[in-house]
Amino acid sequence: DSGVTQTPKHLITATGQRVTLRCSPRSGDLSVYWYQQSLDQGLQFLIQYYNGEERAKGNILERFSAQQFPDLHSELNLSSLELGDSALYFCASSAGTSITDTQYFGPGTRLTVL
Amino acid sequence: GDSVTQMEGPVTLSEEACLTINCTYTATGYPSLFWYVQYPGEGLQLLLKATKADDKGSNKGFEATYRKETTSFHLEKGSVQVSDSAVYFCALRTGGSYIPTFGRGTSLIVHP
Numbered sequence: 639d640s641g642v643t644q645t646p647k648h649l650i651t652a653t654g655q656r657v658t659l660r661c662s663p664r665s666g667d668l669s670v671y672w673y674q675q676s677l678d679q680g681l682q683f684l685i686q687y688y689n690g691e692e693r694a695k696g697n698i699l700e701r702f703s704a705q706q707f708p709d710l711h712s713e714l715n716l717s718s719l720e721l722g723d724s725a726l727y728f729c730a731s732s733a734g735t736s737i738t739d740t741q742y743f744g745p746g747t748r749l750t751v752l
Numbered sequence: 753g754d755s756v757t758q759m760e761g762p763v764t765l766s767e768e769a770c771l772t773i774n775c776t777y778t779a780t781g782y783p784s785l786f787w788y789v790q791y792p793g794e795g796l797q798l799l800l801k802a803t804k805a806d807d808k809g810s811n812k813g814f815e816a817t818y819r820k821e822t823t824s825f826h827l828e829k830g831s832v833q834v835s836d837s838a839v840y841f842c843a844l845r846t847g848g849s850y851i852p853t854f855g856r857g858t859s860l861i862v863h864p
Contacts, residue, residue: 640797680855680857681841681857683854694849694850730795738845740801741798743788743796743797744795745794
């Protein structure tokens with residue numbers, strides 16, 4: 639158990655809909671990362687927050703947005719969903735922003751768009 | 753931009769065989785290097801890391817050496833077990849972008 643929790647575990651929805659994925663980092667960690675894992679794209683970094691502020695941005699679509707709240711939990715919002723958004727979405731956390739920090743991954747949310 | 757290239761899998765071995773999974777990288781700046789492992793149905797977990805040239809990371813019998821001259825970080829284990837069956841990801845992070853970059857992953861299957 640990494641100490642990172644993600645809800646829900648599975649999500650099935652239709653094209654055009656909007657969903658929210660939730661992540662609680664390990665106790666004491668200030669950084670949260672979001673990733674998308676699919677068979678064709680592999681593991682893609684989406685975005686990182688540190689103590690409520692956006693820290694680094696990867697290949698995140700404009701239809702996707704995220705935020706980190708004062709209690710440090712984070713939410714990833716996916717809107718106008720397309721079939722291609724079906725994937726595993728992982729959240730990870732780390733203590734800070736150092737490039738040597740270990741990231742601790744949650745169990746993931748499997749999103750299926752029908 | 754930064755990139756990580758891993759050998760394609762799956763790698764299929766018998767128990768007690770030697771393992772090498774190749775990883776090479778391209779990075780602007782001086783990266784920290786990581787190997788993560790993903791067991792079926794789970795998230796990734798750190799296996800080992802190295803943060804400067806010639807450092808050797810090691811854990812659970814696995815090891816990898818940060819080779820700046822060949823821009824490589826190959827994962828090795830002398831004797832694999834069935835329980836090592838998983839997907840292994842090589843990753844890097846540089847101080848320029850802070851963006852974590854992962855390889856495509858290499859599936860390892862170990863038969864008894």
